[in-house]
Amino acid sequence: GSLLAAADLRKVYGPTTALDGAAFSLHPGEIVAVMGPSGSGKSTLLHCLAGIVTPDSGTVTYDGRELSAMTDAGRSALRRSEFGFVFQFGRLVPELTCVENVALPLRLNGTSRREAERAALSWMERLEVADLGRKRPGEVSGGQGQRIAVARALATRPRVLFADEPTGALDSLNGERVMELLTEAARSAGAAVVLVTHEARVAAYSDREVVVRDGRSRDMERLV
Ligand code: ADP
Ligand code: ADP
Numbered sequence: 001g002s003l004l005a006a007a008d009l010r011k012v013y014g015p016t017t018a019l020d021g022a023a024f025s026l027h028p029g030e031i032v033a034v035m036g037p038s039g040s041g042k043s044t045l046l047h048c049l050a051g052i053v054t055p056d057s058g059t060v061t062y063d064g065r066e067l068s069a070m071t072d073a074g075r076s077a078l079r080r081s082e083f084g085f086v087f088q089f090g091r092l093v094p095e096l097t098c099v100e101n102v103a104l105p106l107r108l109n110g111t112s113r114r115e116a117e118r119a120a121l122s123w124m125e126r127l128e129v130a131d132l133g134r135k136r137p138g139e140v141s142g143g144q145g146q147r148i149a150v151a152r153a154l155a156t157r158p159r160v161l162f163a164d165e166p167t168g169a170l171d172s173l174n175g176e177r178v179m180e181l182l183t184e185a186a187r188s189a190g191a192a193v194v195l196v197t198h199e200a201r202v203a204a205y206s207d208r209e210v211v212v213r214d215g216r217s218r219d220m221e222r223l224v
Contacts, residue, residue, distance in 0.1 A: 002061070003028045003192055004049060004160055009058035011044050011215075018044040019055065020215035026160065031183060031193040033203035035220070036212035042196045043164055045212060049194060050083055050162050051075035063159075080109065084153030084161045084191065086182070088168040090145040092137035092152075099124065099133035102152045109156060123151035126185050143174030150182045154189050161186050164196045172201070179205045 004026040011019040018041045026032050034042050047053035048060055051067045060067045062082070067075060079085075092101045102120035107113065124130040127147040132140050140148065146166055153161055166182065167175030183205045186193050195206055203209050209220040 002026060004060075004062050004194075006045070006049055006060045007058055009045065009048055009055045009060070011041075011048065011053065011055045017215050019048065019058075022058075022212065022215060022217040024049060024210060024217060026192050026194060028159070029187070029190055029192050030208065031186065031195060031206045033195045033197055033206035033209045034212060034217075035197060035200070035203050035209055037198060040212045041215040042198075042212050044215075045217065046162055046164055046194060046196050050085070051079060080105070081156070082159050084156060084158035086146070086149050086153045086161065086163040086166045088165040090137065090149035092145060092148060094137050097134050097136060098129070098140065098148050101137065102148060102155055105152060105156045119155055120151065123155045123185075124148065126188070127151045127181050141174070142170050143178055146170065146174075146178045147181055150178070150185060154185055154191060157189060158191055161191045161193045162196075163193060165198070166195070167197070167199070167202055175199075175202065 002025040006024040009019045009022040022041060022045050024045065034045060036042050044053060048055045099117055099120050102124055103116035106116035106119055121130055121133060124133060127150055129144055129147045132144055137145055167178050170178060179202055197203050210217050211220050
């Protein structure tokens with residue numbers, strides 16, 4: 001069955017209908033690209049799936065539990081323990097070193113500093129940024145920063161990685177490298193991925209594509 005599923009999602013912001021009956025499903029370990037033009041509702045769909053935004057109507061079910069039936073604290077705990085996030089801009093903490101950034105979610109989950117930094121370095125090795133551990137985010141390139149953000153997102157071993165335009169700020173060469181390493185690391189970690197992108201060459205790294213248009217979603221047959 002589905003690990004994460006949504007049906008009939010509707011979300012209105014004032015005069016704007018962001019979602020108008022969107023549906024979605026994700027199987028364990030699957031990489032699904034959510035495509036569509038700017039403003040079509042992709043990010044709103046991702047935020048509903050992750051329990052960050054509450055839809056006006058419709059359901060989101062994670063591992064048999066309906067998110068709307070949970071408390072804010074319950075959804076928050078679910079995000080911390082089961083989900084990982086990568087955004088367009090790494091959102092690394094500028095005052096911390098890169099290895100401290102990757103270790104941070106583990107520290108917040110109660111892992112000792114020593115163990116968290118050991119795990120962080122091993123994830124950074126997989127993302128080929130282990131040599132940047134002692135640098136601060138301001139001293140690394142955009143592509144390196146995104147690879148560090150991916151290491152941070154996977155270090156807690158989430159079952160779902162949410163990636164919202166993870167290569168949106170990168171040139172195509174760096175973007176492809178981030179996608180290669182992100183998908184390889186997610187697959188080896190057994191994490192499913194919800195990948196929001198408007199770029200076909202980024203979506204090509206997925207197993208399946210869902211297209212959102214005017215707040216409605218549909219599954220796409222791969223044309224190639
Ligand atoms: P996409 O990710 O495909 O660019 P979004 O989900 O961000 O689309 O946005 C869908 C529509 O909803 C857009 O018209 C956007 O301006 C609007 N929208 C999204 N979030 C908000 C918000 N917090 N407040 C008001 N309007 C929003
Ligand atoms: P962009 O739209 O340029 O990709 P962001 O990646 O910063 O910008 O934000 C994407 C969406 O995530 C926006 O709709 C914004 O409202 C929402 N957002 C930004 N920060 C947070 C946050 N800390 N928690 C939840 N939602 C957020």
